Amino acid sequence: MKKLVLILTVTMTLFLSKQATAQETIVDVAVGNEDFSTLVAALKAADLVGALQADGPFTVFAPTNDAFAKIDSKTLNSLLEVKNQKALANILTYHVISGKLTATDVVAALKKGNGMVELKALNGQVLTVMQKDGKIWLKDTNGNYSEIAATDVMASNGVIHVINSVVMPK
Template sequence: MKKSIVVLFACVLFFGAQQSNAQNSKDIVDVAVSVDDFSTLVTALKAADLVGALKGDGPFTVFAPVNSGFAKIDSNTLNALLQPENKDKLTAILTYHVVSGKLMASDVAAALAKGNGNAELTTLNGGKLMAMKKDDGIYLKDAKGNWSKISKTDVTASNGVIHIIEDVVMPN
């Protein structure tokens, strides 16, 4: 767990800590709902019945994909995931974007420094994400070998923090 926290904080340092203290009174879901570029994520959270969980005490670290990240998924596949019969699969994907604890970018930076540019994160669904430093920023590598750049860090909420990513990461 310490390793996971350190990794996330490293990301923040490398991307320039951009804390949004004005959002401290809002929980993770309220912050997501207030950002237009998270509308697909919010729709998916509702379909997976995860809104209540992410309104909980936490703390949580959420790697939140923007709408353009969801748009890279085949539309038929995405629409199928949003159907009630695929709730378990959607839940597994969404909880793969969440880490227990509040991992600020400075924690991630420290973990990356300690791990020679790599740090492993354990997600709420039990899967692993690898945070890696590259020349142009910090990336997450998912279980399928796909990459997602962390484009903004440290969007704070009352029950955790959101780091914005450019693509949806996928578990096995």
């Protein structure tokens, strides 16, 4: 039940924000949504706020606070330390694709790719998008999956798709 309430809250918040945030950057949208407070803290720690406020366009697969909570708290706290800024930036840029890919674009690419398409993330590594069990998933280079829970949260410099797990690069 708690998960359902969270999904509905995130979906409604993002749906309402779609209408009001067309002039806000990806960072502004994330800052304005309490479900992304961990993501915002991580962007600040990795010194990536300025990059995601740039013109873009970008496609961001944004993990919620619950997605970050799946990471061991000791590991997450360690990643937020200054000495691990480069490792954190590598993880976060693995969630960003150059260009604006809406849900319609992703579905079209999946049809063309027989249910699977590879995307090159800003960190240079590949994310695989796949359709499985009627849902759209990201598969990272380690073979872990993250469900795309909400799509097409528009910003002035791109689009956000909400995911339920943090994807990890090699």
